Amino acid sequence: MTRRYLEDLQVGETWTSESLTIEADDVIEFGRKFDPQPFHTDPDAARSGPFGGLIASGWHLASLSMQLCVKARLFGETPIVGVGADELRWLQPVRPGDTVYVKRELVEIQSIPDRPKRGVAKARIDLINQHGEVVMRMYGLTSIPRRPVVSGCFRLLTVANGW
Numbered sequence: 001m002t003r004r005y006l007e008d009l010q011v012g013e014t015w016t017s018e019s020l021t022i023e024a025d026d027v028i029e030f031g032r033k034f035d036p037q038p039f040h041t042d043p044d045a046a047r048s049g050p051f052g053g054l055i056a057s058g059w060h061l062a063s064l065s066m067q068l069c070v071k072a073r074l075f076g077e078t079p080i081v082g083v084g085a086d087e088l089r090w091l092q093p094v095r096p097g098d099t100v101y102v103k104r105e106l107v108e109i110q111s112i113p114d115r116p117k118r119g120v121a122k123a124r125i126d127l128i129n130q131h132g133e134v135v136m137r138m139y140g141l142t143s144i145p146r147r148p149v150v151s152g153c154f155r156l157l158t159v160a161n162g163w
Contacts, residue, residue: 002076002077003075003076003077003078004074004075004076004078004144005078005144005145005146005147006109006111006118006119006121006144006145006146006147007146007147008147009106009109009121009144010106010109011106011107011108011109012105012106013105013106014103014104014105014106015072015074015103015104016101016102016103016104017068017069017071017072017101017102017103017104018068018071018072018101019099019100019101019130020064020067020068020099020100020101021097021098021099022056022064022094022095022096022097022098022099022100023096024043024054024096024097026056026060027040027054027055027056027057027060027096028040028041028042028043028054030056030057030059030060030063031056031057031060034057034059034060035057035058035059035060037057039051039053039054039055040054040055040056040057040060042054051093053095054095054096055093055094055095056093056094056095056096056098058088058090058136061090061094061100061127061135061136062085062088062136062138064100064127065102065125065127065136065138066082068101068102069102069104069125069140074104075144078144078145080142080143080144080145081142081143082140082141082142082143083120083141083142083143084140084141085138085139085140085141086122086138086139086141087137087138087139088136088137088138089136089137089138090135090136091133091134091135091136091137092129092133092134092135093135094127094129094135094136098129098130098135099129099130100127100128100129100130100135101127101128102125102126102127102128103125103126103128104123104124104125104126104140105123105124106121106122106123107122107123107124107139108120108121108122109121109122110122116146117145117146118143118144118145118146119143119144119146120141120142120143120144121141121142121144122139122140122141122142123139123140123142124137124138124139125137125138125139125140
């Protein structure tokens, strides 16, 4: 697998993940551990709640989005570091049995003046259900290394030797 550096990225590039079906057991388990509200943890109580049934926690959806992105290795073997998320919004409830996938679009690339070896890529990350509805949107900020500068002498040796 190759490495991708900040210089390899282009605003507008897109990527779509594989799909993932949300299971009721996973919704309940995540809800019990991290977001213990009845509409995430108790199917009977959820029926009389504001959503008329069990729904996945928004934090569960954000975690699944991260899983799908990391699994795809969008930057190859390049070590990346998440530095934040902007404008996280949950737009539609996600229910057990729904199938979701991530669509990511690179919207901005920035150099960091006080960190010359890294930059930041900003991507719109949409989690989309089986009906084509965006159920969650956020802007992920990722610190990405710049391409290492190779000295001329070392570069000549590596090119001459086929490295």
